[in-house]
Amino acid sequence: MASDLDTVRVLRALFNDMPQAPQGLTQQETMAWVQQAMSEYEGGETAYAIEHITRNSLLDLVLRMREDGPYRDDAAFDQVVEQVSTPDGRKQFMDWCITARKSVDATARLLNRAKPAWSEPGPFFEADADEVERFVAGDASGQGPLFAEYAERDDVRGIGLLEQVPERIYEFDWGFVTEEPGAWSFYVAEVWRRGTVGYFERFLSAWLLETGASPATGAVPPPVPFGLETGHGIESFSALRLLTDGDMADPALRRWLGEVFITLMLPAMAGRALDEDYDFPLAVQAQA
Secondary structure (H helix, E strand, C coil), rough: CCHHHHHHHHHHEEEEEECCCCCCCCCCHHHHHHHHHHHHHHCCCHHHHHHHHHHHHHHHHHHHHHHHHHCCCHHHHHHHHHHHHHHHHHHHHHHHHHHHHHHHHHHHHHHHHHHCCCCCCCCCCCCCCCHHHHHHHHCCCCCHHHHHHCCCCCCHCCCCCCCCCCEEEEEEECEEEEEEEEEEEEEEEHHHHCCCCCCCCHHHHHHHHHHHCCCCCCCCCCCCCCCCCCCCCCCCCCEEEEECCCCCCCHHHHHHHHHHHHHHHHHHHHHHHHHHCCCCHHHHHHCC
């Protein structure tokens, strides 16, 4: 498994030349700074967003190959970390990935013909109604056994992720949710027990699929509340993050999060993301 040090090294290499917000800003000041950085970025906001998405994807690829690919060799890993720290190096790495992917896709098509009949994964867990209601009411449970298990992981401790305990923690029987200004992070126990790395893209793909035309819940859920956005769990090392610049105590928003997202969508998303035989549609993978 990729270590915490591996993750930090790749992050620093990939984002060393991207604008970084100064330390000590409030949430509002940080958002204003990011907006200004995006507008001033060469090519504008779209170019900035594409660059961030691209580099996040490279992070996931490098760490996956560190876990079970050619970068298990320390010398090869050192070389690729240096490579992705420059624009030319990142382009060479992406070109190599595209070439390799074409070969893998051709092989996968042959293997898929030999697979048994495909079936849609079911929900990975069933949310407890009392725990959901507690979340909706904003009644934080605080640190529980699953939070403690996660916080004691070597990779979590190594990168200092939970040195400052989140303001509010809601523990469930499937994992826990942290609530901080502007963001909820969702931690599924089975995800961190499998190593977390490699699931960032799968959960984002699952979100896109669940909010699109083919939800596993069997019916299109109520529309995502206005202003609620999703993000990779990379920053918080979680399965997924939901972001808002609105009122986090808004009863309608919290009820949607509890009764729709946690109760219906997240179990279906986890079922798809954690099923190693499940292949997300190519259109969804392209969006992710």
